[in-house]
Amino acid sequence: MCIICTEEYKTVENLTILDCSGCTNLTKIPMIPGLRDLYCNNCTSLTKIPIIPGLEILDCFECTSLTEIPIIPGLETLYCTGCTSLTEIPIIPGLKKLYCFGCTNLAEIPMICGLQTLQSRYCTRLTKIPFIPGLQYLSCSNCTSLTEIPVIPGLKELNCHKCRSLTSIPVIPGLQTLNCADCTNLTEIPIIPELRNLYCCDCTSLREIPMICGLKELQCSGCTSLTEIPDIPGLQILSCSECPWIAQNPTFEENLKKLTFLQKKLKRRYIGKKLEALIPQISEIYYSPGCKGYELAKRSFCTQTHE
Ligand SMILES: [Zn+2]
Numbered sequence: 540m541c542i543i544c545t546e547e548y549k550t551v552e553n554l555t556i557l558d559c560s561g562c563t564n565l566t567k568i569p570m571i572p573g574l575r576d577l578y579c580n581n582c583t584s585l586t587k588i589p590i591i592p593g594l595e596i597l598d599c600f601e602c603t604s605l606t607e608i609p610i611i612p613g614l615e616t617l618y619c620t621g622c623t624s625l626t627e628i629p630i631i632p633g634l635k636k637l638y639c640f641g642c643t644n645l646a647e648i649p650m651i652c653g654l655q656t657l658q659s660r661y662c663t664r665l666t667k668i669p670f671i672p673g674l675q676y677l678s679c680s681n682c683t684s685l686t687e688i689p690v691i692p693g694l695k696e697l698n699c700h701k702c703r704s705l706t707s708i709p710v711i712p713g714l715q716t717l718n719c720a721d722c723t724n725l726t727e728i729p730i731i732p733e734l735r736n737l738y739c740c741d742c743t744s745l746r747e748i749p750m751i752c753g754l755k756e757l758q759c760s761g762c763t764s765l766t767e768i769p770d771i772p773g774l775q776i777l778s779c780s781e782c783p784w785i786a787q788n789p790t791f792e793e794n795l796k797k798l799t800f801l802q803k804k805l806k807r808r809y810i811g812k813k814l815e816a817l818i819p820q821i822s823e824i825y826y827s828p829g830c831k832g833y834e835l836a837k838r839s840f841c842t843q844t845h846e
Contacts, residue, residue, distance in 0.1 A: 541565060660698075680718070700738075720758075740778070 541562035542548045548557060554571055560580035568579060570589045579585060580600040588599065590609045597614055599605060601621035608619060610629045616636040619625060625642050630649045637654060639645060641661040648659060650669040658678045659665065665682045670689040679685060680700035688699060690709045696716040699705060705722050710729045718738040719725060725742050730749045737754060739745060741761040748759060750769040756776040759765060765782045 543569065 541559035542557065543559050544562060544564055548554060548571065553573060555573060555575040556578075557571065557574055557576070558578040559565060559568075559582065560578050561582070563581075563583050565579070565582045566584050567587045568577065568585070568589060571591060572593075574591050574594055576596040576598075577588075577591070577594060578598045579588070579602060580598060581602070582599070583601070583603050585599070585602045586604050586606065588597070588605070588609055590611055592612065594611050594614055596616045597608075597611065598618040599608075599622060600618050602619075603621070603623050605619075605622050606624045606626070608617065608625065608628055608631075610631055612631075613633055614631050615634065617628075617631065617634060618638045619628065619642065620638055620640045621642070622639070623641070623643050625639075626644050626646055628637070628639060628645065628649050630651055632651075634651050634654055636656040637648075637651070638656075638658045639648075639662060640658055642659075643661070643663050645659075645662050646664050648657065648662075648665065648668055650671060652671070653673055654671050655674065656676045657668070657671065657674060659668070659682065660678055661681045662679070663681070663683050665679070666684050667687050668677065668679055668685070668689055670691060672691070674691050674694055676696045677691070677694060678696075678698040679688075679702065680698050682699075682702050684704055685699070685702045686704050686706070688697065688705065688709055690711055692712045694711050694714055697711065697714060698718040699708070699722065700718050701721040702719075703721070703723050705719075706724050706726065708717065708719055708725065708729060710731055713733050714731050715733055716736040717728075717731065717734060719728070719742065720738050720740040721742070722739075723741070723743050725739075726744045726746060728737065728739060728745065728749055730751055732751070732753070734751050734754060736756040737748075737751070738758045739748075739762065740758050742759075743761070743763050745759075745762045746764050747767040748757065748765065748769060750771060752772065754771050754774055757768070757771070757774060758776070758778040759768065759782060760778050760780045762779075762782050765779075768777075768779060768782070
């Protein structure tokens with residue numbers, strides 16, 4: 540029982556925020572003029588939400604019987620995560636943020652002009668994301684049927700982690716952060732000029748990392764086909780464990796030097812300026828013959844060549 544079932548909401552004057560989350564008896568939301576925020580999470584019997592003019596936030600997380608979302612003019616934020624009966628979301632003019640994770644029956648994402656944030660993780664039926672001008676943040680990880688990512692100039696962050704049907708990433712002007720980890724069919728990463736952070740761990744088909752001059756962070760651990768990591772000037776964070784490049788490049792010693800050099804940069808980032816002068820020495824000691832780092836690198840080299 541909630542404030543709607545008890546009809547208590549009728550006694551509240553100027554009701555602007557209503558929360559009837561968790562009521563499993565509720566099948567319909569009444570028309571409540573003046574309502575601004577509606578929270579009806581986990582109302583598993585709910586089948587209908589009316590068009591409430593002026594509503595800005597609608598949060599209907601895990602309303603598993605809900606089959607449609609109304610077109611509410613002026614709605615800015617829609618959370619319909621885990622609404623597994625939804626097959627579509629309408630074009631809601633003015634919507635800025637759409638969170639629809641785990642809508643496993645959703646066949647497509649509407650093309651909503653002006654949408655800034657789209658989070659559609661685990662929408663396993665989706666095969667594509669439309670071109671949405673103005674989109675800044677896109678998270679479509681674990682969309683296992685997704686085969687393409689559109690070129691949306693101005694997109695700042697793209698998270699397509701574990702989209703295993705994806706075979707390529709387009710050049711997206713302005714993209715700063717790309718997380719395409721565990722996209723096991725991805726064979727290359729394009730040169731995206733503005734990219735600063737690249738997370739591509741466990742991309743087991745990836746053969747090389749391109750030279751992206753402004754890259755600050757590169758995480759490519761577990762990329763077992765990688766044979767080359769360029770020496771990117773200005774790189775501050777590098778994580779490349781389990782990458783065979785250390786074994787396959789010209790010589791082991793040379794690669795060790797390269798790794799040492801990159802690790803130095805990495806360590807500089809974490810240890811304060813105070814210790815900066817000591818870093819090259821510490822790093823060199825760590826990777827010196829007989830020391831722990833050297834042994835670890837050598838072991839990895841031997842494992843690779845014996846395979
Ligand atoms: Zn109720």
